[in-house]
Amino acid sequence: MSNNNDVQFDSLMKQMALDHQPQLPDPGIIWWRAQILKKQADKERIERPLVMMRLAAVTICAAVLLGFLIANWGQAQPAATGTHVSFLGPLLVISALGCALLLGLLAWAPASKT
């Protein structure tokens, strides 16, 4: 094949492309897959502020709970060590457990949605 024979090379390439007759995926399926992905992306975009708000709520709740525990540590400590029996100690422990459960649920909910 000479260097001037670019036309022939061109026809060989075109012939090779013409001979390629694959079993192609259905365009309808590709279209609907794209629509579903598009809708999913739109949903995620819409829900993003809500997810951010939930995360902010979890953070604030955790900070408030921590602050409350620190502020009342003096009263809670005797109950925890068992030297003094008071209703405040068990109440604090139950509240802390309840809040932890609630925070866990709040934190888990956005993650499960997205």
Place this chain on the structure above:
Amino acid sequence: MFAILTAPTFAMTTAVRNEQASQAEFEAFYVRTARVLHGYLCRLSGDHATAEEVLQEAYIRMIKVTAMEEAHRKAYLYTTATNILRDRWRKQKREREWSELSQPETSVRQNLGLSLDMAAVLDRLSAQERAVLWLAHVEEMSHKEIGAILNVKEQSVRVIVFRARENAKKLLERAGFRGSHE
């Protein structure tokens, strides 16, 4: 009252009609372009399954972006498909295949039909050379368009196309193909 009741229905009908028209338009475009794009991806990846996956991914990305002219759509499709394939290679740490010229073997398969010989010749070129030859000869794209798709300067495309063609011709000669003039 009538207007209140019919307005959402009308809007919904229009949206459905628009979607149906878009789908029909997409399917027509797909029929026109998919076979050749699949060939390009097959030649580039050397694997039918990869070509099909990348083809679907490229069309899905194209549908997700806003409407554009057919010429731009085709360029977008090739650019996207090439980039998806590059990303896959990068992930598989085979990026070097893109720019390195694979070592041609001493013999090229013969007597297996013209197209198969041509495919075998292309398989012995680098991925970049395969891409430029396909885009230049099958899709008949300009050097500027090829450069945009492959992210290479127009002047470099000219050189790459020339070298790729020369390499392919040498391999064809080695395979015993002499052309119609001899």
